[in-house]
Amino acid sequence: MTDTIASGPAGPANQALSKLRAGTRDGKLASHVNFGRGIDLRADPALQLCGRYASPRGRILELSAQPGGQGEWCGLHLKLEARDLRGWGALGFVLCGMAPQMQLLRGCVRSGTSEGFSDCFFSKHMLLRPEESSFADALMLTGGPQLPLQAPWRELILFLPPEAFELTLTDWRVFLV
Numbered sequence: 001m002t003d004t005i006a007s008g009p010a011g012p013a014n015q016a017l018s019k020l021r022a023g024t025r026d027g028k029l030a031s032h033v034n035f036g037r038g039i040d041l042r043a044d045p046a047l048q049l050c051g052r053y054a055s056p057r058g059r060i061l062e063l064s065a066q067p068g069g070q071g072e073w074c075g076l077h078l079k080l081e082a083r084d085l086r087g088w089g090a091l092g093f094v095l096c097g098m099a100p101q102m103q104l105l106r107g108c109v110r111s112g113t114s115e116g117f118s119d120c121f122f123s124k125h126m127l128l129r130p131e132e133s134s135f136a137d138a139l140m141l142t143g144g145p146q147l148p149l150q151a152p153w154r155e156l157i158l159f160l161p162p163e164a165f166e167l168t169l170t171d172w173r174v175f176l177v
Helices: 008-022
Strands: 025-028 032-036 039-043 049-055 061-067 074-080 090-098 103-113 116-128 133-140 154-159 165-176
Touching: 008 032, 008 039, 008 074, 008 165, 025 032, 032 049, 074 165, 090 103, 090 116, 116 133
Parallel strands: none
Antiparallel strands: 025 049, 032 039, 039 074, 049 061, 061 165, 074 154, 090 133, 090 165, 103 116, 103 154
């Protein structure tokens, strides 16, 4: 069993985040935006999401979103290669970020199933505020919430507010121990 965030099933997600943090890019927000391999923003089309994003060197993302309609959901999706979690103890993430106005985010692991997918939410909410803050949470893989230990695909989703918001994610890392 590997217990570092640099290798193992969490490694590809961390490499994708590292590439986003190391590069520079910017553009317009829409109901689907791909920020790099395995990193996407997806929003309810009814939200009519618009706004801007930037990924300056040293940060994951800066988002300024202005919905043009009423929608139910908006999420930042990170593809996970962790299809088989048997033998692992916990799956989690660490996030650092800030927002000019307080913003509440929620994380979940979405696992593919024969019926579609199932969501397993982390127990804590993330509160972003004007000062940069750190957040960590993990799902215990035995005796905790019902996360399927085997799935054809998985992703970690940060659910963002389905209304106007500004926020900065300075760092984001996934771990599997």
